[in-house]
Amino acid sequence: MPPTSEEIQAQLGAAQGLWTHTPVDYAGNETGVGAPAGAPANASQGYVGMISRSSGVVTQSGPAGAPVISGVQLYGTITATTIDIIFILNSVPTSCRVNYGTTQAAASNKAGAAASGSQMVQLTGLTTLTKYYISVQATNASGTTVTILYVVTTK
Numbered sequence: 001m002p003p004t005s006e007e008i009q010a011q012l013g014a015a016q017g018l019w020t021h022t023p024v025d026y027a028g029n030e031t032g033v034g035a036p037a038g039a040p041a042n043a044s045q046g047y048v049g050m051i052s053r054s055s056g057v058v059t060q061s062g063p064a065g066a067p068v069i070s071g072v073q074l075y076g077t078i079t080a081t082t083i084d085i086i087f088i089l090n091s092v093p094t095s096c097r098v099n100y101g102t103t104q105a106a107a108s109n110k111a112g113a114a115a116s117g118s119q120m121v122q123l124t125g126l127t128t129l130t131k132y133y134i135s136v137q138a139t140n141a142s143g144t145t146v147t148i149l150y151v152v153t154t155k
Helices: 005-009
Strands: 057-061 068-073 083-089 095-101 107-113 119-122 131-140 143-146 149-155
Touching: 057 143, 068 149, 083 131, 095 143, 107 119, 119 149
Parallel strands: none
Antiparallel strands: 057 068, 068 083, 083 119, 095 107, 095 131, 131 143, 131 149
């Protein structure tokens, strides 16, 4: 049974009452469609991550003083072996990287620049027609911020 409007309003949490995944029916009645990695079951379980809203791109932040990551997007065309990820860091990190892999562990990584502002990291040598899980990670003396997992399939 679908939730009532009162139940939906009661789900205001860190996601600020907005769903953090695309409006797809994940109930299993659509052939071949499943929930993406990290998709919340309701708005109170969601959090501000790698999503866009009509008001602009939302940011992801870690502990107080840790780098803030915003504007995470795919840049250009996804090819059979390459994915370009762009993002913005609000401060200079001591380290920055894009984590990726064919499982949610995203065990491989490629370094970004230890600089604030806009960055692009190109993932190369990927396998054709393969689903990859990707997150951006930045660290400074105050802590580490890691975005939610983003799921992309190569061509």
